[in-house]
Amino acid sequence: MDKQRIIEISRLLANPTRLQILEWLKAPEKNFPPQEVVKGFEDGVCVTYIQRKAGLSQSTISTYLSNMSKCGLLILTRHGKWSYFKRNEETFKAYSAFFL
Amino acid sequence: MDKQRIIEISRLLANPTRLQILEWLKAPEKNFPPQEVVKGFEDGVCVTYIQRKAGLSQSTISTYLSNMSKCGLLILTRHGKWSYFKRNEETFKAYSAFFL
DNA sequence: TTGATATATCGGTATTTGTCGATATGTTTG
DNA sequence: CAAACATATCGACAAATACCGATATATCAA
Numbered sequence: 001m002d003k004q005r006i007i008e009i010s011r012l013l014a015n016p017t018r019l020q021i022l023e024w025l026k027a028p029e030k031n032f033p034p035q036e037v038v039k040g041f042e043d044g045v046c047v048t049y050i051q052r053k054a055g056l057s058q059s060t061i062s063t064y065l066s067n068m069s070k071c072g073l074l075i076l077t078r079h080g081k082w083s084y085f086k087r088n089e090e091t092f093k094a095y096s097a098f099f100l
Numbered sequence: 101m102d103k104q105r106i107i108e109i110s111r112l113l114a115n116p117t118r119l120q121i122l123e124w125l126k127a128p129e130k131n132f133p134p135q136e137v138v139k140g141f142e143d144g145v146c147v148t149y150i151q152r153k154a155g156l157s158q159s160t161i162s163t164y165l166s167n168m169s170k171c172g173l174l175i176l177t178r179h180g181k182w183s184y185f186k187r188n189e190e191t192f193k194a195y196s197a198f199f200l
Numbered sequence: 201t202t203g204a205t206a207t208a209t210c211g212g213t214a215t216t217t218g219t220c221g222a223t224a225t226g227t228t229t230g
Numbered sequence: 231c232a233a234a235c236a237t238a239t240c241g242a243c244a245a246a247t248a249c250c251g252a253t254a255t256a257t258c259a260a
Contacts, residue, residue: 003116003119006113006119007115007119008114010110010111010113010114010119011110011114013106013107013110013114014111014113015107016107019103019106019107019110020103022199023103092199092200096196096197096199097196099122099195099196100193100196
């Protein structure tokens with residue numbers, strides 16, 4: 001992982017709401033209500049659930065998730081009109097390794 | 101390591117110069133000229149050497165180092181009028197572990 | 201004690217970020 | 231197709247950050 005990427009990721013991690021979302025997504029089944037359209041959390045959690053729990057505006061959360069996805073921290077899977085986001089553990093591993 | 105600390109550290113890491121300094125300090129003997137007043141790099145590198153190499157103003161680098169030290173990323177050791185900074189590997193370990 | 205040197209802190213300004221409401225886009229359903 | 235819904239994008243503005251030069255503080259040397 002190159003330095004530019006480390007910087008972008010660090011910037012995204014330096015925000016309480018974004019960090020909290022990433023923590024919630026470590027255990028979606030414990031932090032979000034059951035999902036019905038796509039059963040389970042294999043593809044992650046939809047924007048609406050995350051937005052409600054975070055309490056910021058829809059546009060803010062949508063942008064947060066989109067940016068984290070562009071940076072590789074999250075993986076986006078669309079099902080119809082829903083967007084599901086889950087953690088990309090590979091990116092977290094590579095990021096962590098950079099500092100050791 | 102609590103979330104507030106993770107955020108402060110992430111913020112400090114999200115800057116090219118600060119990140120570069122932390123990289124240089126992984127191998128001081130390879131990245132800085134030999135030190136004479138305090139032999140070797142056991143206590144780290146002095147502000148002047150880091151400032152010259154980074155190319156930003158003295159005040160900026162001094163503030164960067166001070167902030168990274170306050171956050172536990174660096175360890176400050178004073179010898180007379182010199183301040184030496186070295187990495188605090190324990191903090192990097194704890195920070196890294198948070199994301200896994 | 202005085203001057204020189206190393207570092208720290210202060211005050212200012214340009215740039216970036218956080219966050220919103222409004223609006224656009226895309227998908228499903230009747 | 232039209233309405234409803236989920237998400238994305240845009241434009242704005244307040245707050246935070248990146249830097250600088252000037253100055254203060256602390257130590258060493260003469």
